[in-house]
Amino acid sequence: MAVRVSSDFIAAIFVGAVLGWGVDQIAGTEPLGFIVLLLLGFAAGVLNVMRTLGLVAQAPSAQARAAPPPAAVSSAGNEARRDDTEEKGREGR
Amino acid sequence: MANDPIKQFEISTIVPIEIANLDLSFTNSSLFMVATTAAVSAFLVLSTKGRGLVPGRWQAAAEMSYEFVAGMLRDAAGTQGMRFFPLVFSLFMFILFANMFGMFPYFFTVTSHIIVTFALAMLVIGTVVIYGFMKHGLGFLKLFVPEGVPGYLVPLVVVIEVISFLSRPLSLSVRLFANMLAGHITLKVFAGFVVSLSGLGFVGIVGSILPLIMTVAITALEFLVAFLQAYVFAVLTCMYLNDALHPSH
Numbered sequence: 001m002a003v004r005v006s007s008d009f010i011a012a013i014f015v016g017a018v019l020g021w022g023v024d025q026i027a028g029t030e031p032l033g034f035i036v037l038l039l040l041g042f043a044a045g046v047l048n049v050m051r052t053l054g055l056v057a058q059a060p061s062a063q064a065r066a067a068p069p070p071a072a073v074s075s076a077g078n079e080a081r082r083d084d085t086e087e088k089g090r091e092g093r
Numbered sequence: 094m095a096n097d098p099i100k101q102f103e104i105s106t107i108v109p110i111e112i113a114n115l116d117l118s119f120t121n122s123s124l125f126m127v128a129t130t131a132a133v134s135a136f137l138v139l140s141t142k143g144r145g146l147v148p149g150r151w152q153a154a155a156e157m158s159y160e161f162v163a164g165m166l167r168d169a170a171g172t173q174g175m176r177f178f179p180l181v182f183s184l185f186m187f188i189l190f191a192n193m194f195g196m197f198p199y200f201f202t203v204t205s206h207i208i209v210t211f212a213l214a215m216l217v218i219g220t221v222v223i224y225g226f227m228k229h230g231l232g233f234l235k236l237f238v239p240e241g242v243p244g245y246l247v248p249l250v251v252v253i254e255v256i257s258f259l260s261r262p263l264s265l266s267v268r269l270f271a272n273m274l275a276g277h278i279t280l281k282v283f284a285g286f287v288v289s290l291s292g293l294g295f296v297g298i299v300g301s302i303l304p305l306i307m308t309v310a311i312t313a314l315e316f317l318v319a320f321l322q323a324y325v326f327a328v329l330t331c332m333y334l335n336d337a338l339h340p341s342h
Contacts, residue, residue, distance in 0.1 A: 003271055004325070011264035016256050037256070040249075044256035048264070 008048040016041015098281040102205055102274070122209070125201045129194055133186045158186065162327060169331035170338055177334050180220065184213060185327040192273065192319035196312075204322075205273040210266035217330045218262040225337040236340040265329055272322050276315045283308045 020037030024030055050056040108119035140151035148156055162182045166174050188204060195202030203209055225233035237254040238247065283304045290301035 003275075004268055007264040007267040007271065008260070011260040011267060012256055015260040015263060019256065019259070037252075040252050041256050041260075044253045044260060047253060047257055048260060 005049050005052055008052050009045040012045035012048050013038065013041040016044060098278045098285065101277060101281060102202070104206075121201045122203055122206065125191070125194060125203050126209075129187060129190045129203060132194070133190050137186075158182075165328060166331050166334075169328065170335040173338050174331065174334055177220070180217075181327055181330050181334070184217070184330060185323055188213070188269065188326055189320065189323035192323055193316075195273065195277065196315060196319060202273055202277055204269055205277060207266060207270040210270040211262065213269075213326075214262035214266040217265065217333060221333045221337040224334075225340055228337070229340055233337075233340045236336055261329075261333060265326065269322050269326055272318055276311075276318050280308065280311050280315060283311060 016037045016039075017034065019041075020034035023033035023037065027033065047056065104120050104122055106118040106120050107124060110117045110119060136151075137155055140155040143149060143152060145152060159182070162185050163175070163178060166178055166181050170177070191203040194200050195205065222233075225236070229235075237251050237258065239250060239254070242250050286304035287301045287308065290297040290304065293300075
């Protein structure tokens with residue numbers, strides 16, 4: 001579990017840094033892209049870790065599967081379910 | 094040196110092949126990949142040869158591995174996901190057998206090289222991206238826009254989601270590679286303690302009992318890790334394939 005969480009975290013930071021560096025090389029915005037995307041990489045890393053640990057709702061698609069098809073459930077029930085998942089997501093962010 | 098813990102990961106050329114300045118030599122790593130594939134094929138072909146209605150021991154093992162992976166894929170990606178069964182099953186069996194081969198003394202562990210695990214992870218993510226765009230067109234990009242996010246936050250969230258998506262192949266490969274590398278090094282270091290301590294006379298031999306117990310315990314743990322990492326890789330593959338099948342919500 002420890003390796004799983006740390007690899008999720010570090011991978012996102014690394015990808016953010018590489019993306020930022022690449023943007024800088026192409027656009028010539030020397031340190032700016034690197035700084036911004038590195039920080040966003042940290043954010044993505046935290047998101048990854050929270051998803052791995054199940055503290056935040058899974059990637060959007062997983063929610064869709066968890067909810068029953070709309071035809072089978074009344075609109076009120078559907079509404080409540082969506083509120084529920086939304087709140088879970090907000091609490092994490 | 095006899096107990097250099099890194100030596101076991103060295104690549105050595107068996108049959109040198111060079112085409113257009115590219116080093117395509119057949120190495121010990123290639124040899125064990127071929128051996129892994131051959132062992133998986135032999136296991137599945139030979140065990141299902143009888144096709145008994147009441148399975149024998151080997152056939153039961155083969156059916157169990159099928160049921161295991163099929164159940165995993167169905168849970169994660171639904172019945173639609175079953176079209177990816179050949180991919181997931183091949184990946185699972187390859188990694189499992191490669192990890193288990195690594196547990197034999199003097200054998201090479203294919204999955205302890207990051208380039209191998211990274212290639213496997215890129216295969217998975219490449220499948221997800223290509224199939225996602227083929228099936229949903231640009232609708233696949235909805236994967237990066239979560240529902241219920243206020244408008245002014247969308248650009249920020251999209252960038253974070255994209256980075257999170259791109260980090261998947263990296264974390265998938267690093268996880269498998271790091272587990273195998275760290276496990277084998279630990280095993281070798283503790284086994285090395287036994288050898289060097291027992292060279293110190295009576296006190297050393299008594300003292301070497303502790304690392305010996307550790308070595309035995311870690312060997313058992315490594316068998317668990319070998320299976321667990323193959324399982325984790327396959328489960329995450331299923332989850333990512335699910336994204337390709339149902340990107341929107």
